Amino acid sequence: MLSLMSVETVTPDTSLNAGPLTLIHEADNAPGWWRSAVIYQVYPRSFRDLNGDGVGDLAGITEELPHLADLGVDAVWLSPFYRSPQRDAGYDVSDYCDVDPIFGTLGDFDVMMAESHRLGLRVIVDLVPNHCSDQHAAFQAALAAPAGSPERDMFIFRDGTGPDGSEPPNNWQSHFGGPAWTRVARPDGQPDQWYLHLFDSSQPDFNWDNPAVHAEFERVLRFWLDRGVSGFRVDVAHALVKAPGLPAWGGRADGGSSEGFPGHEAPMFGQPALHDIYRNWRRILDQYGPDRILCAEANVDPLPRLANWVRPDQMHQAFNFPYLHAGLDVYRLRGVITDSLEALDAVGAPSTWVLSNHDVVRHASRFGYNGQGPRDGDGIGPADPQPDIALGRRRAAAASLFMLGLPGAAYLYQGEELGLPDGVDIPEHLRQDPTFARTGGERLGRDGCRIPLPWRAAETHLGFGHGRDPWLPFPSSFAALARDLQAASPSSHLALYRDILRLRRGLNLGRGSLSWAEDWCTGSSLGYVNGTTLVLMNLNHDPLEMPAGHVLLRSDPSGAGRFLASGETAWLQLGPDAAAD
Structure with missing residues (x-):
């Protein structure tokens, strides 16, 4: 123990x-701000609600950006804020070149960009190229068009199997539970083809074998680069291209390795044609100058495969999921750190380090277990074994100091500088993660790590907003962890993070x-x-x-x-x- x-x-x-x-x-002397940057993830709906509707917004981000500059980070990464039905918290995009009204307007985005630049903060934004919303105009056109049409070729439609086509085209499973295929109907109501969705059924996968899809995302890249963003975090960057013929797969739905099914053989991930896509994107970014970056969310193993995404003509960074999953096992940590640095040094790329994000239980809760904690992608419910939060916060502080001393870039998830734990007591009717619905509640999903931030302890809704109740409820512990209380305490979690980041910058540890x-x-x-x-x-x-x-x-x-x-x-x-x- x-x-x-x-x-x-x-x-x-x-x-x-x-x-x-x-x-x-x-030591690393190569040019590039991203090689040693500390990048702070903002989850917009949970950051700050300025208009009082219970959901965070771009104006709220602008309002609180000075706190991030004071913390000492180099850049901000925004999770999706695009137009969306919000079936998967914005990762179901219906318009890639507009802001969803719940977050504001393009004008609000421009104001936020101006304020971030005034404060010396760069901004990178999420890009979701594997799938869109079923409300996207292109998918609606595909539903209205017949099989074999150019409209359907924007997505992965296939005939079903079995005598009447009533079985899915293959056995692939959704990351959120259940089959990765949904059947559509013709205008007359008769059954028609099936479409692929590696995630929720409301998120159809694009067909990246179609040049028209490439052209559309090149347009999207330029739209946001023209508005001044410093780059893109590319969602499930390893998933865009599928193996020819869509062969059956008996391994894990997330493509991770399991007995008899090594991850590098997963037909829906890591296909060779991906690299040409990212080479082309890199050329586009380079046209805007040497300081625009691509970061891959590529959950692939083993670690040397990660290096394939960050060669000099492709991505600048890739998320280091093995480090995130290493926990507090010193042997595993040493192995992951060694393997990461050696593999990425071989291609001239920096490593990245991360302990929490919007998809995993916060590390202040994960580290509060002496035994088995929650499974990846699952939250903690009131009926589950509960972590020792005091122990978890103590370990979280230590793990953060250890991580931020490592050379390379680091990603922080909003609220970890406050030592926030996961929310546990979320009523079922308020849960919004599609994992919860698609598994009939068997898996709680990720809502617990997405609770809004507590800004000011004595204010309504802890200063998150002064109108409607927040979209997810605060745990009772959050009042004592509010930012204003921690800012006034030299021994707080927040004070530790400020000191760590000050030392990291002053000693140039990111380049060390x-x-x-x-x-x-x-x-x-x-x-x-x-x-x-x-x-x-x-x-x-x-x-x-x-x-x-x-x-x-x-x-x-x-x-x-x-x-x-x-x-x-x-x-x-x-x-x-x-x-x-």
């Missing part, structure tokens, strides 16, 4: 013998090197040196002793620590549940 979580960042004295070091990664500090890489601790900075994480019951140096920061400011004499060397000992400052 893990009962101690201690992290410290130490700049060793030049005379200090730090013990044997294993160099993994040299990495060597494993072997004396502190044990079964219960992990240590590395980035430049002249030693970063240690301790997961043991027992205190951890280390050579003295100038201690810059610890994850638990109230933790106990004392210096001991050990021969001619001064050592710092950290007690249980403490971290060095």
Whole structure:
């Protein structure tokens, strides 16, 4: 059982013998702001509600951007804000070149862009090219057109199997549960073809074998680049192209490896033709200058396959899902960090690091378990085993300090700087994740990590908005974690994040090197040196002793620590549940 979580960042004295070091990664001097950036994910519907309708909006983001600049991040990534029926929180897009009225207008977007640039923040936006909404004009045209028409060729329509075509074209499954195919009807009501949707039935997959689809998304890229965005996070970037013939697949619906079904063989993911798509997109971005970027949400394994997405003529970054899923296993963490840096260094790309996003249980809750926690993509309900939130927040702070000392880029999910846990007590009638509906409630889905942010403890709806109730209810714990209370406390989670980001920038850790500090890489601790900075994480019951140096920061400011004499060397000992400052 893990009962101690201690992290410290130490700049060793030049005379200090730090013990044997294993160099993994040299310092990075290549140009590109993204190579070391800290990028903050804004989930618009849950960030700040300025018009009082219970849903966050672009004006609310503009209002609170100074807080993000003060936090010390380099850029903001916006989850979808496009026109959408909101069946999947905006990832079902009906118009890629307009703002959904619940978020505002294109004018509001332009105001937000101007404010972000005034504050020195870049903005990247979500792009959802694998699928759209069934309300998109192109799909509505496909439904009205006959089989074999150009309109249907924008999507993946197929005849069914069986004597009367009543069975799906193949056995693929939706990520949200159930089959990945839905049958449509002709105008006279007779059964017709089936269309593919790797996600919800309201999200038909585009047919990327059709040049017209390529042309449409090139138009979309230019539309937002012309409005000043610094790039795109590409949703399920590995899924656009499907294997010829759409062969059956007996492995996991998400394409991850399982026994007998290695992920690289999944016919709906990682197809070779994808690379030409991204080479063309890279050429388009390069026309706007060297500072526009593409980041792939490509959940592929093993790690060397990730490097295929970030070669010099394709993506600039790819999300590091193996790191997100490594948890607090020191052996697994060391392996993922080593493999990430080595694989990406081989193609001249930076690694990225992330602990939470809008699709997983927040790490302040995940790390509150000593045993089995929630499954990926599933939330925590009131009937489930509950995490120890105090333990989870302590471990979350330590894991964040450890991550933000790593070289490369880092992504933060809104609210993690407050140490927010997942929401647990969400009434069934308020749940909106399609996973919950498609599995009949068997899987709760992701609503728990999408609870609105608490801004000001004493205000209506904790300062999120002053009108209607927020679209998801606040847990009772959120009032004590509100941003205004934490901003006033030098020992808060928020204060720690500010200090981490200040040190990261000041010491240039994002551009630094990495060597494993072997004396502190044990079964219960992990240590590395980035430049002249030693970063240690301790997961043991027992205190951890280390050579003295100038201690810059610890994850638990109230933790106990004392210096001991050990021969001619001064050592710092950290007690249980403490971290060095």
